Amino acid sequence: MRLHGEVSFDEDEEEVVMVPAAALSSSPLNGGAVPVTRLVVGYALTKKKVKSFLQPKLLLLARKKGINLVAIDDTRPLAEQGPFDVILHKITSKEWQQVLEDYHEEHPEVTVLDPPNAINHLNNRQSMLAEVSDLNLSSFYGEVCTPRQLVIMRDPSSIPTAVAMAGLTLPLVAKPLVVDGTSKSHELSLAYDEASLSMLDPPLVLQEFVNHGGILFKVYIIGETIQVVRRFSLPDVNTYDLLNNVGVYRFPRVSCAAASADHADLDPHISELPPRPLLEKLGKELRGRLGLRLFNIDMIRELGTKDRYYIIDINYFPGFGKMPGYEHIFTDFLLNLAQSKYKKCLSGG
Numbered sequence: 001m002r003l004h005g006e007v008s009f010d011e012d013e014e015e016v017v018m019v020p021a022a023a024l025s026s027s028p029l030n031g032g033a034v035p036v037t038r039l040v041v042g043y044a045l046t047k048k049k050v051k052s053f054l055q056p057k058l059l060l061l062a063r064k065k066g067i068n069l070v071a072i073d074d075t076r077p078l079a080e081q082g083p084f085d086v087i088l089h090k091i092t093s094k095e096w097q098q099v100l101e102d103y104h105e106e107h108p109e110v111t112v113l114d115p116p117n118a119i120n121h122l123n124n125r126q127s128m129l130a131e132v133s134d135l136n137l138s139s140f141y142g143e144v145c146t147p148r149q150l151v152i153m154r155d156p157s158s159i160p161t162a163v164a165m166a167g168l169t170l171p172l173v174a175k176p177l178v179v180d181g182t183s184k185s186h187e188l189s190l191a192y193d194e195a196s197l198s199m200l201d202p203p204l205v206l207q208e209f210v211n212h213g214g215i216l217f218k219v220y221i222i223g224e225t226i227q228v229v230r231r232f233s234l235p236d237v238n239t240y241d242l243l244n245n246v247g248v249y250r251f252p253r254v255s256c257a258a259a260s261a262d263h264a265d266l267d268p269h270i271s272e273l274p275p276r277p278l279l280e281k282l283g284k285e286l287r288g289r290l291g292l293r294l295f296n297i298d299m300i301r302e303l304g305t306k307d308r309y310y311i312i313d314i315n316y317f318p319g320f321g322k323m324p325g326y327e328h329i330f331t332d333f334l335l336n337l338a339q340s341k342y343k344k345c346l347s348g349g
């Protein structure tokens with residue numbers, strides 16, 4: 001487990017007194033005194049994540065709002081650190097999951113964002129979409145589904161037959177089954193013909209490629225807040241491409257390469273954002289079903305349709321730092337968490 005150390009920031013910011021969840025179980029409230037401690041958020045994040053997420057603008061605003069962000073030291077027992085109101089984490093190791101589960105048993109009052117067993121659902125490209133397939137989100141505002149896909153565990157030579165038997169239509173996107181934070185788990189390829197499928201490297205998911213005009217919608221979810229941005233994606237594949245290409249083509253990691261397409265001059269049929277009520281409903285359903293509060297959804301609209309959407313990827317605690325205004329949304333989210341916990345405690349819940 002590799003965590004990264006605390007980040008410092010200016011000390012001369014205005015301080016706001018707020019009600020912390022940690023204070024709820026401590027003496028000031030019981031004694032009737034006004035609690036004045038800050039909200040303490042411990043974080044266990046990789047160095048890369050600290051850099052992209054804990055940007056100075058977030059640190060400054062958090063400080064102003066009375067939120068204390070504290071690095072968790074992975075060389076010391078968690079129980080000896082804190083007390084924390086919230087633990088924010090994105091570390092995939094089994095050891096860390098166990099540490100968190102043990103800690104949660106001892107300290108159920110601490111909010112763990114999010115529970116490891118819920119996050120595990122998103123670490124496999126089959127289980128991540130299972131909840132979406134069960135959703136019945138056909139509504140007045142549109143239809144949400146997942147591309148047809150097949151899981152291949154081993155034996156690449158069996159893939160062409162398995163694909164033919166499943167009736168999947170080429171081209172297919174081949175994605176590593178497990179998503180574990182490594183760059184290998186984001187090495188995707190596009191397979192144009194059936195014979196070449198045996199060149200692939202299981203375990204993987206084979207997913208039908210859906211033409212979508214080269215634009216992807218990233219739907220970020222932070223608690224009850226939903227924000228959507230446009231990104232450039234893979235170009236469409238037409239019949240000519242299909243007839244004139246053979247083989248398996250590796251493509252670069254799209255989220256790394258992708259600049260925002262929010263200000264590009266695009267065909268409005270392609271760039272129009274999904275309807276807000278559809279996103280609200282989708283966010284609410286998935287939040288509940290996945291048991292997660294911090295995630296994003298990669299969504300595409302099938303070319304030539306007005307309202308047929310496919311969810312192709314769901315990511316836990318993604319790159320929120322790329323989301324405009326994330327510092328406000330995230331700090332408000334943390335304060336709301338503390339507030340609702342406080343209210344619940346006051347009402348004896």
Ligand SMILES: O=P(O)(O)O[C@@H]1[C@@H](OP(=O)(O)O)[C@H](OP(=O)(O)O)[C@H](O)[C@H](OP(=O)(O)O)[C@H]1OP(=O)(O)O
Nearest residue numbers: 049052179180181182255313315316317318319320
């Ligand atoms: O690093 P970033 O900002 O590109 O964030 C990655 C996400 O990019 P996005 O916010 O969707 O553009 C990225 O999303 P994609 O899978 O590329 O759609 C993942 O969430 C990635 O985490 P992991 O490697 O799967 O554990 C995220 O990586 P971590 O920052 O969590 O390591």
Ligand SMILES: Nc1ncnc2c1ncn2[C@@H]1O[C@H](COP(=O)(O)OP(=O)(O)O)[C@@H](O)[C@H]1O
Nearest residue numbers: 147173186207208209210233234254298312313
């Ligand atoms: N079924 C699909 N149809 C069309 N494009 C896809 C499909 N699946 C993935 N892509 C493209 O590949 C990119 C990466 O796939 P994704 O499943 O999001 O993997 P990752 O977890 O590495 O981001 C997407 O952002 C999109 O541009």
Ligand SMILES: [Mg+2]
Nearest residue numbers: 255298313314
């Ligand atoms: Mg993705």
Ligand SMILES: [Mg+2]
Nearest residue numbers: 179313314315
């Ligand atoms: Mg992903």
